[in-house]
Amino acid sequence: GLDQYRLDGVRIAAGGFTNLSRDHMDYHPDVAHYLNAKLRLFRDLVVDGGTAVISADHDCSPEVIGAARERGLRIITVGRNADAADGIKLTDAAIEGFAQKLAIEHRGRRHAIRLPLVGEFQIENALVAAGLAIATGSATEDVFGCLEHLEGAKGRLEFVGEHNGAPIFVDYAHKPDALAKALQALRPYARRKLVVIFGAGGDRDAGKRPIMGAIAAENADQIIVTDDNPRSEKPEAIRAAIMATAKGAREIGDRAAAIRAGIAALEPGDALVVAGKGHEVGQIVGSTTLPFSDHEAVAAALAAEGA
Numbered sequence: 001g002l003d004q005y006r007l008d009g010v011r012i013a014a015g016g017f018t019n020l021s022r023d024h025m026d027y028h029p030d031v032a033h034y035l036n037a038k039l040r041l042f043r044d045l046v047v048d049g050g051t052a053v054i055s056a057d058h059d060c061s062p063e064v065i066g067a068a069r070e071r072g073l074r075i076i077t078v079g080r081n082a083d084a085a086d087g088i089k090l091t092d093a094a095i096e097g098f099a100q101k102l103a104i105e106h107r108g109r110r111h112a113i114r115l116p117l118v119g120e121f122q123i124e125n126a127l128v129a130a131g132l133a134i135a136t137g138s139a140t141e142d143v144f145g146c147l148e149h150l151e152g153a154k155g156r157l158e159f160v161g162e163h164n165g166a167p168i169f170v171d172y173a174h175k176p177d178a179l180a181k182a183l184q185a186l187r188p189y190a191r192r193k194l195v196v197i198f199g200a201g202g203d204r205d206a207g208k209r210p211i212m213g214a215i216a217a218e219n220a221d222q223i224i225v226t227d228d229n230p231r232s233e234k235p236e237a238i239r240a241a242i243m244a245t246a247k248g249a250r251e252i253g254d255r256a257a258a259i260r261a262g263i264a265a266l267e268p269g270d271a272l273v274v275a276g277k278g279h280e281v282g283q284i285v286g287s288t289t290l291p292f293s294d295h296e297a298v299a300a301a302l303a304a305e306g307a
Contacts, residue, residue: 014051014135015041016128017064019121019177035060042068050074053131055124056081076135078127084108088127088134093120095188098159104144111144118157119185126150155278157185160298163263163305166270170294172278174201174228176211179275183219192269193221197262198276199255200242202233202284209238213246222265223249226258228276229284255283256297263301274298 020035042052042064052068054061057079068075077087084105091110092103100123102113115126126147133143152158161168167189173179179198187194196216200209216223225242227235239251252258262272274294277283283292 012041012046012050014053014132015046016053016132017041017061018055018124018128019058020060035063039064039067042071042073046071046073048072051076051132051135053078053128053135055079055128056083056087057124074135076131078131079124088131090123090127093123106140106144113144114148116148116150117152119181121181121185122152122157153279155280155294157182157273158278160295161302163266163302164270165268166266166272168263168266168298168302169271169273170278170298171273171275173198173275174277176208176215179212180215180219182273182275183216186271186273187219190221190269190271192267193271194219195222195224195262195266195270195272196220197224197226197255197258197272197274198242199226199228199235200238200276201229202231202235202238204231206241209241210245213242213244213249216242216249217245217247224258224262225249225251226255227253227283227285228255230286231284232286235285255292255294256300259294259297260301260304263298264305 017038020038046052051074053076054064054068056077061081065075065077075086077083080090082089085107089105090102091105094101096114098118099114099116102115102123104111104113115123117126130143130147134140155170155172158170159167160170169186171182173182183194183196198212198216200212223246225239225246227239230238235253239253243249243251252261259274266272277294281291281293282289
């Protein structure tokens with residue numbers, strides 16, 4: 001994979017690192033192996049004299065910084081633990097509606113930015129992107145100014161409607177870390193109950209299923225476990241693996257029915273997130289891809305409720 005970039009003559013001037021989480025375990029025997037695959041970007045692929053833009057706020061950040069330093073790359077750290085001299089240090093973040101007010105320090109100057117995205121992880125993504133832009137020649141003021149005009153990707157903590165005054169979001173989170181981040185990002189929008197509807201894909205890392213069930217139980221007030229893309233596995237077996245740790249969860253296999261039930265029960269002060277499929281417009285059952293969109297399912301449920 002990555003070797004092909006060099007064979008094709010692509011020269012990578014700067015590489016970014018956001019985080020490491022449990023993902024792609026069907027390809028990697030363990031998380032350490034996965035981290036080493038990511039580190040190849042800095043050890044092998046960024047050109048000599050290039051730049052590494054690294055989030056400094058994770059347990060593995062020192063290892064990533066060390067790999068970049070060993071290569072002699074220019075290093076720009078970002079985040080709360082960043083080096084304010086050469087990096088982009090986040091000194092404060094506050095929620096403002098569906099946006100966030102950021103205070104950052106960069107090269108001795110302070111900047112106030114209104115980031116129009118929900119979630120702490122969106123701050124990390126935005127600051128890494130800003131570092132990459134600055135590293136490759138863009139003017140600092142222009143880059144920070146652009147952050148205020150970002151638009152979220154479809155199906156990534158996307159506000160898709162409301163019922164009884166309760167906001168409804170669709171999110172692509174289909175792994176433990178992403179589900180935790182999505183729920184934590186939406187917690188401020190639930191004065192009453194935070195509700196999550198999710199499942200897990202078949203023929204993929206089965207180990208994440210009970211982990212995701214436990215994360216949902218820890219971070220949400222109400223859980224509906226449903227089908228994602230079961231593929232060749234039995235949907236009820238996938239749901240059972242999640243239900244084993246999702247204490248108090250309700251099980252509704254049919255995803256459209258789960259979404260209808262979740263929306264119908266919403267009351268003022270609640271917030272709902274439908275997680276796992278995001279922008280996808282199909283559901284893989286067996287070897288067949290059936291038309292399915294969380295966006296359309298939410299819209300249909302709202303229409304049925306007269307919302």
